Every structure is written in C-alpha cells, then in structure tokens.
Amino acid sequence: MQAIGYNGCDFIEFEKPLENPAGQDLLVEIKAISINPIDTKVKQTITKDSAVKILGYDACGVVRAVGEEASIFKVGDEVFYAGDVTRDGSNATHQLVDERIVGRKPKSLNFEQAAALPLTSITAWESLFDRLKITPKDKNKTLLLIGAAGGVGSMAIQFSKQIISMNVIATASRPESKAWCKQMGADTVLDHQQLAKQFKQQSLTAPDYILCMGVPDDYLEQMVDLIAPQGCICLLANTQKSYDLNLLKAKSITLVWEMMFTRSMFQTTDLIKQHQLLNKVSDLIDQQQIVSIATQQLSPINIDNITKAHQLIEQGDMIGKLVICEQHL
Known part of the structure; x- marks a missing residue:
C-alpha cells in the first residue's frame, strides 16, 4: 500500500506492506479523507528523531477484508470513521480500523461529503x-x-x-x-x-x-x-x-x-458506542435532519494537497470542514 507520513519536517510518500486484518479489524480502501486540527497538533509532537507517523483522523471508504472476529461489516460495505490516534491514520490507500468505531456511510452522501463527518x-x-x-x-x-x-x-x-x-x-x-x-x-x-x-x-x-x-x-x-x-x-x-x-x-x-479518542486509546468496555452514534448520524443525514459540513474540497490525495490542507487548518479560521478526495497517491 502507499502512504503519506510526516517525518518531523516534511510529508513523505512511502510504500508499506498491506496487512491482513485480525480480530475485529477491518481493512478499508480509503476513498476520501478530511483534515482536522488534531492532525496539526499531533504533527507538532513529531520530531526528526521520531518514527514516521501516518496522520489522518477522518476517512470514508470501502471494506476490502475483515478480521476473523468481525461481525458488524462485510467486504464491500461503505463505511466512515475517525480512527484511533494510537494507530496509523488515514493518509494512505488502505487502513486497518476496529469495526467498533466504524459507522455505516450515509447512503445519500458521496465519499467526500461523508468524510467530513466522523471526528x-x-x-x-x-x-x-x-x-x-x-x-x-x-x-x-x-x-x-x-x-x-x-x-x-x-x-x-x-x-x-x-x-x-x-x-x-x-x-x-x-x-x-x-x-x-x-x-x-x-x-x-x-x-x-x-x-x-x-x-x-x-x-x-x-x-x-x-x-x-x-x-x-x-x-x-x-x-x-x-x-x-x-x-x-x-x-x-x-x-x-x-x-x-x-x-x-x-x-x-x-x-x-471531551477527548473523542479516549474510548479507542483505552479500549473501554463501551467502545461500540462510537459505532452506534456514527450509525445514528448516518440515519439523521439520510432522513435529511442534518447535513454534511464539507465546505472545501481538494483533489487528489497527495503530499501537496495534504500540506495545503494543514496550512489552511493552521490559520485557525476554517468554516465547516476541508476534505480531500480521489485515491491517487
């Protein structure tokens, strides 16, 4: 798989072995991502001596494989999620994510509109x-x-x-x-x-x-x-x-x-609540009770656009959400 990581100085593109999901993990092919202030804050903690970190805490995509204990989703399902800050993020072609923090993508939205919602x-x-x-x-x-x-x-x-x-x-x-x-x-x-x-x-x-x-x-x-x-x-x-x-x-x-990563960081017993609330959000969207908050869109997903997105977020005056779509790394 291809990924974009941060090395303490710049975003870099690199190849990483594609892992098979285990346990309750899903392997998701990412179609769209969104950049959040947490991305820029995590980036600030990475030094030149740190391991390269794959950022990205909003994604929408398609399930391509499931772990042996996964029971909520199946291959081919369209999903959206924010992920787990202790694991690799969504700035990649594929991502492993626990299905208990994953929701059903709203049927009425495209991938980029849905990617603006999870976090x-x-x-x-x-x-x-x-x-x-x-x-x-x-x-x-x-x-x-x-x-x-x-x-x-x-x-x-x-x-x-x-x-x-x-x-x-x-x-x-x-x-x-x-x-x-x-x-x-x-x-x-x-x-x-x-x-x-x-x-x-x-x-x-x-x-x-x-x-x-x-x-x-x-x-x-x-x-x-x-x-x-x-x-x-x-x-x-x-x-x-x-x-x-x-x-x-x-x-x-x-x-x-409030720290939305608390449940995944500590593997709390109520981890499934994030799956449930994302499904509720999906229903509210499809029932036209709430709307997507995507206001800016970049394409494709590459180093230049991720860098640009971080610069826009760091200005501190975003209205709604910025999304990056199309998987052309």
Missing part, C-alpha cells in the same frame, strides 16, 4: 450527550457554543437543535462565520469577546450548558461569569496555564472534558 460528529455527540449529559428533557434550556463555526461547532448546533430543540447561542468572529452558524440552526450568534456584555444587551438567558471549542484560557472567566448556577461546562482544547478550581464553587459548576 466532528463523535466529538460533538459525546460532548453534548455523554459529557454534558443533555437529554430531551433539556429542550427548554440554553446551550452556549463558543467558537461554533468550525467542524465540531457545526455538528453541535445541528445535534442540539434537531435532536433536542434547545435554545442555541453560538459565537463567531467574522460575518461569513456568523452566517454559517445561522445556517446550521443557531438561534443567536454573538462575537467571541465581551460575552457578558452581549448577553446583557440582548437580554439573553444565562446558559445552562457551555461547550467551548476555543482555547479555554481565552474564555474561562467569562464562562464562569455567564453560566447559570449548577450549570455544566465542557472543554475540548488544552489550557495553557493553571487555574483555581475554586472559581467553580459558588455556582456549583460542573467542569468536564
């Missing part, structure tokens, strides 16, 4: 329903999404509106990103800064839940100030400094984290 869908779904523990009973409550125009925010808006019917307040900085959040279904869109002032000016209800997609350091004090008593905050990105947790005490605030 952001899993992250948004787990943030809302596993970490913040939002249920249909919360339909009259308010959710604040900070930095909502990117991939995770785009899916979180759709899930919270289409599944729960919550009051959704999103933040964005540019006119085009604000328009995107509205298009996804946000009830109100604010600027990132001076949130408390905007809430007061617009007589907005204090959020019961906050999902922060940005760097927490930029927003923690604002979130503590804004959130309703007994509210819950979910963070995705690492903090850059230490904080006094006593800030959370007066309002009895719950603070939780």
